Amino acid sequence: MRIATLSNIKSWLDRLAQQADLVAPRDVDGHVLYRPVSSAAEVLFEYERPELSAKDYLFPATEVLLRVEQEGKEVSIEEVLPQRPQVIFGLRPCDAHGLAAIDALFLNQQPQDRYYQQRRERTTLVGMACPKMWDGCFCVSVGGGPTDRSHLDVLLTPVEGGFAVDTVTPKGAGVLAGLEMTSVEGQPPAVEEYARPVPVASPDQWRARFKHDLWMRHGERCLSCRICTYVCPTCRCFDVTDRVVDVQAGRTRIERIRAWDACTSTNYRRAAGGHNSRPTKADRIRNRFLCKFCYYPQDFGPLGCVGCGRCVVSCPVDIDITEIMREVAER
Amino acid sequence: MTVSANPMRPYLGRLTQVRQLATGIKFFQVELTEAEGRAAFADYKPGQFAFLSAFGAGEAPFGICSTPRRGPYLEFAVQEIGHVTHTLHNLEVGDPVGVRGPLGNCFPMQQLQGRNIVILGGGIGGAPLRPVIHTILDNRAAYGHMTILWAARSPDLLVFTEEFDDWRADWATELHVTVDQGNEGWSGNVGLITHLLERVSPSTENAVTITCGPPIMIHFVFLTLKKLGFAPEQMLTTLEARMHCGIGKCGRCNLGEKFICTDGPVFWQHEISGFLEGFL
Amino acid sequence: MPIDRSLTKELCELARGLLESGQVECVIGYEAAPRGGARPLFAYSPADASRLIWSTRCVHNLTTYLHDKKKPRRRGEEPPRVAVVVKPCDSRTINVLLAEGQIERQRITVIGMACPGMEDETGQPLAHCTTCGDRVPLVYDLLLGQPPQVTPATDDYADLAQIEALPPAERLAFWLRQFDRCIRCYACRQVCPGCYCTTCMFERDDGLWVDMGIELPQKYLFHLGRAFHLAGRCVACDECERVCPMGLPLRLLNRELAREVERLYGHRAGQEEALSPLLFELGEEGSPI
Numbered sequence A: 001m002r003i004a005t006l007s008n009i010k011s012w013l014d015r016l017a018q019q020a021d022l023v024a025p026r027d028v029d030g031h032v033l034y035r036p037v038s039s040a041a042e043v044l045f046e047y048e049r050p051e052l053s054a055k056d057y058l059f060p061a062t063e064v065l066l067r068v069e070q071e072g073k074e075v076s077i078e079e080v081l082p083q084r085p086q087v088i089f090g091l092r093p094c095d096a097h098g099l100a101a102i103d104a105l106f107l108n109q110q111p112q113d114r115y116y117q118q119r120r121e122r123t124t125l126v127g128m129a130c131p132k133m134w135d136g137c138f139c140v141s142v143g144g145g146p147t148d149r150s151h152l153d154v155l156l157t158p159v160e161g162g163f164a165v166d167t168v169t170p171k172g173a174g175v176l177a178g179l180e181m182t183s184v185e186g187q188p189p190a191v192e193e194y195a196r197p198v199p200v201a202s203p204d205q206w207r208a209r210f211k212h213d214l215w216m217r218h219g220e221r222c223l224s225c226r227i228c229t230y231v232c233p234t235c236r237c238f239d240v241t242d243r244v245v246d247v248q249a250g251r252t253r254i255e256r257i258r259a260w261d262a263c264t265s266t267n268y269r270r271a272a273g274g275h276n277s278r279p280t281k282a283d284r285i286r287n288r289f290l291c292k293f294c295y296y297p298q299d300f301g302p303l304g305c306v307g308c309g310r311c312v313v314s315c316p317v318d319i320d321i322t323e324i325m326r327e328v329a330e331r
Numbered sequence B: 001m002t003v004s005a006n007p008m009r010p011y012l013g014r015l016t017q018v019r020q021l022a023t024g025i026k027f028f029q030v031e032l033t034e035a036e037g038r039a040a041f042a043d044y045k046p047g048q049f050a051f052l053s054a055f056g057a058g059e060a061p062f063g064i065c066s067t068p069r070r071g072p073y074l075e076f077a078v079q080e081i082g083h084v085t086h087t088l089h090n091l092e093v094g095d096p097v098g099v100r101g102p103l104g105n106c107f108p109m110q111q112l113q114g115r116n117i118v119i120l121g122g123g124i125g126g127a128p129l130r131p132v133i134h135t136i137l138d139n140r141a142a143y144g145h146m147t148i149l150w151a152a153r154s155p156d157l158l159v160f161t162e163e164f165d166d167w168r169a170d171w172a173t174e175l176h177v178t179v180d181q182g183n184e185g186w187s188g189n190v191g192l193i194t195h196l197l198e199r200v201s202p203s204t205e206n207a208v209t210i211t212c213g214p215p216i217m218i219h220f221v222f223l224t225l226k227k228l229g230f231a232p233e234q235m236l237t238t239l240e241a242r243m244h245c246g247i248g249k250c251g252r253c254n255l256g257e258k259f260i261c262t263d264g265p266v267f268w269q270h271e272i273s274g275f276l277e278g279f280l
Numbered sequence C: 001m002p003i004d005r006s007l008t009k010e011l012c013e014l015a016r017g018l019l020e021s022g023q024v025e026c027v028i029g030y031e032a033a034p035r036g037g038a039r040p041l042f043a044y045s046p047a048d049a050s051r052l053i054w055s056t057r058c059v060h061n062l063t064t065y066l067h068d069k070k071k072p073r074r075r076g077e078e079p080p081r082v083a084v085v086v087k088p089c090d091s092r093t094i095n096v097l098l099a100e101g102q103i104e105r106q107r108i109t110v111i112g113m114a115c116p117g118m119e120d121e122t123g124q125p126l127a128h129c130t131t132c133g134d135r136v137p138l139v140y141d142l143l144l145g146q147p148p149q150v151t152p153a154t155d156d157y158a159d160l161a162q163i164e165a166l167p168p169a170e171r172l173a174f175w176l177r178q179f180d181r182c183i184r185c186y187a188c189r190q191v192c193p194g195c196y197c198t199t200c201m202f203e204r205d206d207g208l209w210v211d212m213g214i215e216l217p218q219k220y221l222f223h224l225g226r227a228f229h230l231a232g233r234c235v236a237c238d239e240c241e242r243v244c245p246m247g248l249p250l251r252l253l254n255r256e257l258a259r260e261v262e263r264l265y266g267h268r269a270g271q272e273e274a275l276s277p278l279l280f281e282l283g284e285e286g287s288p289i
Helices: A006-019 A093-106 A114-121 A170-175 A203-208 A214-219 A227-231 A281-300 A310-314 A321-330 B035-040 B083-089 B123-137 B161-169 B193-200 B215-227 C005-020 C062-069 C088-099 C158-164 C168-181 C187-191 C216-229 C239-243 C250-265
Strands: A002-004 A021-028 A031-037 A062-071 A074-079 A086-091 A123-128 A154-159 A162-167 A238-248 A251-260 B011-022 B025-032 B049-054 B058-063 B074-079 B096-103 B116-122 B146-152 B173-179 B207-212 B235-238 B266-268 C026-032 C038-043 C082-086 C108-113 C142-144
Touching (some): A086 A093, A114 A123, A214 A321, A238 B058, B011 B035, B011 B074, B058 B074, B058 B123, B123 B146, B123 B161, B123 B207, B146 B193, B161 B173, B215 B235, C062 C082, C062 C088, C082 C088, C088 C108, C158 C250
Parallel strands (some): A086 A123, A123 A154, B116 B146, B146 B173, C108 C142
Antiparallel strands (some): A021 A031, A154 A162, B011 B025, B235 B266, C026 C038
16 A cells, blocks of 8 residues: 655645645534645644534535626626635545535536536545544445545545555546655555444335324424534535625625525425425424435435434434434334 | 526526516516527426526526517516515516526427317416417417416406406307405406316316416315316426525425426326325 | 433323323423433323433423424314423523413423433533522422432622633634534524524524525624523523534523623523513612512
């Protein structure tokens, strides 16, 4: 295998930070998050699972789509498209799977989402294998794994003396230019302990449970907040609106923005006029879980869940996706 | 469905007509002012919809209620009910708007040729049916008998009343109108559209029905049509939902694994009965 | 997890009785969470009720679910009669919701639990328990457990002093750094029994006060605005801080305003059953209101 020392990785990252927007895991007041960094000094090299996924860097929580200027009866529209190259360093394999799931809809379904496509094209993914599975993790059960190289451009694995470097794609080879590596015998260590597997029912088995009382049983304690949706690497629902930024001397400047939204939210399906077609928590969490295991794979290919476990550990009322998966698959 | 370089960028347009269509409902005619917009909308079909932008407020989806054959413009019926529609209702002729589309699937007009068509419109639901009526009237010999049942909660909520004479004038078209509640000036039918439907009892032979209106009306009309002997393969409708992209990305309009914006909005009843989620 | 076996048994029997007699159709309580700790349970049958527990991990304020039980399940029916298990802090919420006309007293059977103080997953006492002066619920229909033999704590708001010692510019920097981590998941608002507006003013389609962007200005306004809307109403159950996935120290905001309200008006949210909401009644200077 090829190895790079920590010191060489750091110099390489410092150079990368000059050429592109560099995103990496960092300590933000005690929380591990993927965040922009300006040097290797800010990067964490030993960490568990960042508390949020990296989807914010391809599909921002808030994104300006258009800038509109209106003066009298004249309007001009400018698209706001991403320009800068970006490197996401230290991406956990599950988060790479999450991006691949969003790709299946935003890129592979016509018409392409232009904003996502532009950002994706300009982004290189440098992954970091997990030495073990963390609390809540079940990536292996949904087609992933702690050392899975799929959907990454490069995969690093912590080894003695530094990191094993696995070049996955030509884009990955490109970003590695200038990183000093040495060849040694051996393989990166295998992950020894795997979490208890979670059964994944087929879309038809999920369909069969549509009218089941399990949705009320699990859903009644739901708070209808958005934690699970926002921490999730694959959830991609969004809302679009205009906001007036500036009014000066007859000229109005407007931004059309999109922002993350969540089907778990009480008013997600409320139409103007008041009718809500998913009025109960049971309706809403049923949609969320069926979307992940039935609708998304049937419509777009991949499962809508990568087994990262964030929703499991973050739900304030212990609604556990694995518990529901087991119930649907086994009962 | 249009495939433009950026499907979230609207084409620019200008309002050429704004008039009151019914209480709380306005009629807008839009002229597209960019060549790309005119090209995109050169051949839109009955049943398709577009997002209208009221710049500063946002955009919302509306069924296109015109046909390209009748003019190089787009027409919409808009009910004032929320933030975007409220802002639209405050616009005047000459004001700029944005248009995205045409989006969605369409009524299968080819398949309907040679058949008898029964059209059921409730309230503003009549708007997406108007281009179907126009298409039939403009190509009359290609279609069979047309029966139109038009309804609203009250007379002031009936849409396109100014076209009733045109529709009736056609030798192979009959028009029946009803309101849930009459008023002093009303001398026509009073009663639900389902009652009118049972009274008129159109023949099921070689017939296709097209229903549009509030979800609850569609539900009960389907039941009545079934009672009258129509098969699910003879029942078409167009559904609506709150939407934000119209291109199957934002996730909001799904009924199970179907999206109203890309798999619809036009659906056969036999398709809908197989959906996991109901449209009510 | 230190489940109190004898109180758990009493609670289960009590709940079974309430359900079997038809006095209530649902008992809102706690069950053991498979991953550790407790989680809310809606017991509709005696079988459900036998899953109820009482332990030092019963941290949730279950009164927030009373808002879901205000409407009948089917049109034409009466709203359901429910029982809810409350700790002293939770019981203060009952008083606030009664004073604000949000719940009907006769539809709720309040099962009060004498409280030894709650703990987190590491066994540490929760912050609001260390400053809590109430060991017995302030309102209940039935009371389980012996009041613990501890002197009720007094609250000297020492945690606020740390922030107040900072000069204003640093204080602002501190709070902006906290709000920056916020992801606008609204968990704090959703869990709060005092936040029950059908349309939150910070979540309007027309973006009248803030637009829907998940950005610092909107988050800043949301948190400060929400804290002000809870001034004189927040009972310091600290659920908002517990549920926050990003660790925002929200209890400090609420405590700051609670201390001001107490200082200015002698008012503490939820202390009395008939206490009028703050600023709802006009009184003469010096009057008890």
